[in-house]
Amino acid sequence: xxxxxxxxxxxxxxxxxxxxxxxxxxxxxxxxxxxxxxxxxxxxxxxxxxxxxxxxxxxxxxxxxxxxxxxxxxxxxxxxxxxxxxxxxxxxxxxxxxxxxxxxxxxxxxxxxxxxxxxxxxxxxxxxxxxxxxxxxxxxxxxxxxxxxxxxxxxxxxxxxxxxxxxxxxxxxxxxxxxxxxxxxxxxxxxxxxxxxxxxxxxxxxxxxxxxxxxxxxxxxxxxxxxxxxxxxxxxxxxxxxxxxxxxxxxxxxxxxxxxxxxxxxxxxxxxxxxxxxxxxxxxxxxxxxxxxxxxxxxxxxxxxxxxxxxxxxxxxxxxxxxxxxxxxxxxxxxxxxxxxxxxxxxxxxxxxxxxxxxxxxxxxxxxxxxxxxxxxxxxxxxxxxxxxxxxxx
Amino acid sequence: xxxxxxxxxxxxxxxxxxxxxxxxxxxxxxxxxxxxxxxxxxxxxxxxxxxxxxxxxxxxxxxxxxxxxxxxxxxxxxxxxxxxxxxxxxxxxxxxxxxxxxxxxxxxxxxxxxxxxxxxxxxxxxxxxxxxxxxxxxxxxxxxxxxxxxxxxxxxxxxxxxxxxxxxxxxxxxxxxxxxxxxxxxxxxxxxxxxxxxxxxxxxxxxxxxxxxxxxxxxxxxxxxxxxxxxxxxxxxxxxxxxxxxxxxxxxxxxxxxxxxxxxxxxxxxxxxxxxxxxxxxxxxxx
Numbered sequence: 001x002x003x004x005x006x007x008x009x010x011x012x013x014x015x016x017x018x019x020x021x022x023x024x025x026x027x028x029x030x031x032x033x034x035x036x037x038x039x040x041x042x043x044x045x046x047x048x049x050x051x052x053x054x055x056x057x058x059x060x061x062x063x064x065x066x067x068x069x070x071x072x073x074x075x076x077x078x079x080x081x082x083x084x085x086x087x088x089x090x091x092x093x094x095x096x097x098x099x100x101x102x103x104x105x106x107x108x109x110x111x112x113x114x115x116x117x118x119x120x121x122x123x124x125x126x127x128x129x130x131x132x133x134x135x136x137x138x139x140x141x142x143x144x145x146x147x148x149x150x151x152x153x154x155x156x157x158x159x160x161x162x163x164x165x166x167x168x169x170x171x172x173x174x175x176x177x178x179x180x181x182x183x184x185x186x187x188x189x190x191x192x193x194x195x196x197x198x199x200x201x202x203x204x205x206x207x208x209x210x211x212x213x214x215x216x217x218x219x220x221x222x223x224x225x226x227x228x229x230x231x232x233x234x235x236x237x238x239x240x241x242x243x244x245x246x247x248x249x250x251x252x253x254x255x256x257x258x259x260x261x262x263x264x265x266x267x268x269x270x271x272x273x274x275x276x277x278x279x280x281x282x283x284x285x286x287x288x289x290x291x292x293x294x295x296x297x298x299x300x301x302x303x304x305x306x307x308x309x310x311x312x313x314x315x316x317x318x319x320x321x322x323x324x325x326x327x328x329x330x331x332x333x334x335x336x337x338x339x340x341x342x343x344x345x346x347x348x349x350x351x352x353x354x355x356x357x358x359x360x361x362x363x364x365x366x367x368x369x370x371x372x373x374x375x376x377x378x379x380x381x382x383x384x385x386x387x388x389x390x391x392x393x394x
Numbered sequence: 395x396x397x398x399x400x401x402x403x404x405x406x407x408x409x410x411x412x413x414x415x416x417x418x419x420x421x422x423x424x425x426x427x428x429x430x431x432x433x434x435x436x437x438x439x440x441x442x443x444x445x446x447x448x449x450x451x452x453x454x455x456x457x458x459x460x461x462x463x464x465x466x467x468x469x470x471x472x473x474x475x476x477x478x479x480x481x482x483x484x485x486x487x488x489x490x491x492x493x494x495x496x497x498x499x500x501x502x503x504x505x506x507x508x509x510x511x512x513x514x515x516x517x518x519x520x521x522x523x524x525x526x527x528x529x530x531x532x533x534x535x536x537x538x539x540x541x542x543x544x545x546x547x548x549x550x551x552x553x554x555x556x557x558x559x560x561x562x563x564x565x566x567x568x569x570x571x572x573x574x575x576x577x578x579x580x581x582x583x584x585x586x587x588x589x590x591x592x593x594x595x596x597x598x599x600x601x602x603x604x605x606x607x608x609x610x611x612x613x614x615x616x617x618x619x620x621x622x623x624x625x626x627x628x629x630x631x632x633x634x635x636x637x638x639x640x641x642x643x644x645x646x647x648x649x650x651x652x653x654x655x656x657x658x659x660x661x662x663x664x665x666x667x668x669x670x671x672x673x674x675x676x677x678x679x680x681x
Contacts, residue, residue, distance in 0.1 A: 106409045114452045114493050115400045115435075116410050150661065152408050152646035262655075265678045292650030295409060295643040299453040307409060307456075312650070319651060321641050323478045324613075333680035341653060348656030 017212045019229035020221060024206055027085075028059035029224040030167065030195070031130055037220070039128035039165055042098060044091070049077050051091030053098060053129075062131065063088065070175035070359065073368025083206045086131060086199045089175035090358050094288035095129060095136045099143065099160045102311045106295075111303025121156040128165035135178075135356045137168050137192045138185035139288035145350045146291050165216060167195040172240040174248045177359030179372060182251030185356040187244035195221060198237040209237045249359070252343075252372050253379065257353075260379060261344040265336065269377045274332035276367050281313030283361035283369075284338065289354050292319070314338050339374060397493055402436040408646045411450045411495030412436055416488050417470055422559050425477045426521065427486045428462060430470035431496065438496055441471060443528030444503035444637060444665045448645045449473060450495025451484035458642035459485075460664075461499070464528035471496070474524035474559065500645035502665040504529040504609050504635060511536070512633075513601040515547040517592055517620050519612020523550055523559045525637055526611050534570045547573040547599040551592035551612070554580045573600050592616060593623045603628040610668075611637040618676045621668040634668035655681060 022030070034041050035057075043056040046063045056062060065080040068088040077088065101123060107116040129136075140161070147154040148161065171180070171187035180186030189196040194217030198209045209229050212218045284290040294312035299305050312319060315334050320327035328334045346354035355371075362370045397415065418430030441447060441461040450456045457479070463472035477483040488494055506529050514533050518526050533546050548567060552558045555578055568574045575595045577588040588595065592612070608629060610620050617636045624634055640652035640659045652659035655675045657666075666672050675681065 106407055109452060111453075113397065113400070114413060114495075116413075116495070118403070118407055118410055147648060150647045152648065154648050155405075155407055265681070291648075293643070293648070294651070295456060295649065297450070297453060297455045303453065305453045309409065314650070314653070319641065320653075322639055323476075327640065328680050330680060337653065337681070345653075345656045349658060 017218060019209055019211045019234070020226035021229050021233050022208050022210055022224055022226045024059060024208075026224050026226055027197070027208055030210075030220060031056065031058050033220050033223045034128040034130070034165060034167075037126075039126050041128045041130055043130040043132075044086070044088075046077065050075065050093070051077065051088050052093040053095070053132075056130065059085070062086075067173065068175060070177045070363040071368075072177065072362050072370045073365055075363045082201070083204065084173075084199065084201050085206070086169045086171075087173050089171065089173055089178055090133055090135065090360060092286045092360060092364050094286065094358070094360065095132055095140055096143065096288045096290075098123070098127060098129065099140070099157055099164070100147070100154075100291065100293075100311075104156070104309045106307045106309055108307075109305040111305070114305065116305075116307070121159065124156070124159050126163040126165070127160065128167065130167045131169045132166065133171050133358075134168055134186040134189040134196075135171070135180045135183075135358045136288060137166060137189060138180075138183075138356045139358070140164075140166075141192055142289045142350070142352055142354060142356065143291060145352060146289070149350065165220075166193045166213075167197065167217075168193045170196060170198045170237070170241060170244075172199060172244050174244050175359060175363065176249040177362040177370075178248050178357065179251040179359060180357040181245055181248050182254060183353060183355055183357035187248075188241050193217070198240055200233065200236045200240060202236065207233070209233050250372060252355075252357070252375050254343075254353070257375070258344040258347050260382060261340045264378050264382060265340070267378055267381060269374065269381060270332045270336045272377075273335055273369060273374055274330065276369055277331050277335045278367060279315045279331045279334055280366060281315035282364045282366060283371075284313040284315060285311065286360040286364045287342075288356060288358060288360070289342075294319075314341070339371065343371075343375065397434060397491075400435045408648065409497070409644060411448065411456075411497045412438060413493045414471070414496045416490050416492050416494060419488075419490050422474060423557055425486075426474060426559060427477075428472055428474040429485065429488065429494070430472050431494065432470050433496075434493060437467075438498050440467060441465070441499035442503035443506065443532060444525060445499040445501050446525075446642075446645070446664065447471070447473065447496050447498030447500065448642070449475075449481075449485055450497075451481050451488065452493065452495060454484040455481040456495070456497075456643075457481045457485070458500075458645065458660075460525035460637075462524040462527045464532050474521070474527070476521045497645060500642075500660050502663055504637075504665055506532040506536075509533070509536075509607050511545075513545055513547070513606035515549065515596075515599050515601050515606055515608045515624070517549045517596070517608060517610045517612070517624075519551045519592060519616040519620075520553065520557065521559070522612035522616075522637070526609055527560060527563070529609055530567060530572070534567060534572060546571065547575070547601050547606075549575045549577075549592050549595050549599060551577050551579070551595075551616070554578050555582050555585050575599065591619070593619045596620065596623050597627060604630070605633075607633045607635070609635050609637075614638065614676065621673070621676075625668070631669050631673075632667055635665055636668050636672065637664045638666060639664065
């Protein structure tokens, strides 16, 4: 996948620099170096007993000792006494919110002249994401194609994205809901970062193997006290990743997936899943690549007109509304749209899958619908068709 | 309302419209009007028949409306709007002299220029005639006398005679040489034309289906049956162009509302060729 926003990777160029190792003070120094360069530093924190991205001032703000346990319909974060900072998979919050805010005012117009004056966008100050997972970096790569790769670019997304510094931390603690190995997005980081770290905690000696993905990343690392990575450090990193792979939940077979879904639009499994799905849209809100937004015009009592843009969901009945009614009035049609778009037609539209395998849609589904299971069921019953046409189907 | 011209910022957010003044308003039916619009501050790029603009009724909202003429650079944009919801009703109620917002043009057009001298059949259902009006005018202009009786056949369907759009203009198209067939779902006293769906009329259109091109717009079910009927009458798939509708909120492929299978209608359509893929997509329900 070509990088639309020149975000360097671990391949060649600056990425071929040898890896270094920093200790916890070094990690803190990386964050402070970023701040001294004018970056707002945002990383994982604990909020409402979940891992959530928020502004951090240093390593003390990071969630040391917290571990998550996730399963379909369940997310639990518990404190521990250990030294791991990145000992969890992902929370409901994703990088999407940092680059595509849930709500935005685009412009306001006075009641008299109706001239639209654009509202300055928030969050345009250079942002550094510290401690985001490789699956999140992959999600940014997908959003780049959706919001920055077409004929028209979302200008605010592009502004936020262009200045973005990414310090990813490879995943050593996937949840049972995770399937990044199926989607090819983790647990290791291959590209799309300025710095990539691997947390290695052996006894009382937490350290971070750091790989450089860009000149910017190299400049930041140069300011920090570090040691060359030894063979033992490299081996420890491989062990972290290997352990992660074995801890991953079961995956999704992606081979021929778009075609499988396209020929199974009438598979009775869609009725089965629709009988459980609440059509609440949680999956789309936690998904790091679901990009749908609605445009709404609001007038205040003085007559000032405001155009807002907010996150939307294809599970809303009104999402597909045209004169005469919603095109997708049933939960069956809406779940099918979401799943077949995410895993299937996304390829035709944007040249990539829309799924990174982060598992959020599974953990945060209130009834525990597991996308992996739905895909397996479709695959197992490939070719089966609904027995009778549904009345009212258009 | 004070509507002095304002300087237009060079770089605008894709969701920011330009103000246009309503310079003409013509009632077409009980619930449908045609607005003529000229720029107040600066123009959008040229809109071609088949493309659409996003029209803002300030303070109410924004909807996608196809252009219903084929304007030269300095001529007003015409948009024929049926009042079916809050925004379209507000647009229809905008008085002459009032301002609306315009963003566009968006999407693919009918590609009338590529039709060359082949016979053409235009099939419209209801408000679907509006996006075809500019194309019909362009097709009549390129018409030349040949041995064949008609080069342009227009088949129009409406729910009832009072819902027919552009009635006088249809007669003008006829005078200019178009073959015209008008059918209604439900007749009223005084109606002497055919009653029924447009597909029943197609076989009687005096075009050579093997070589003619078709432009089709209307409700999706009508498009589906019309395209299929034209194909069954011998028209090659790649001669059939259809215009599809989905919810539009941005027009530029960023909002995700106009999903239809592999397509984003605003980006890949609204005008599509009726190929095998299109037929399969139209066949899947609630998509």
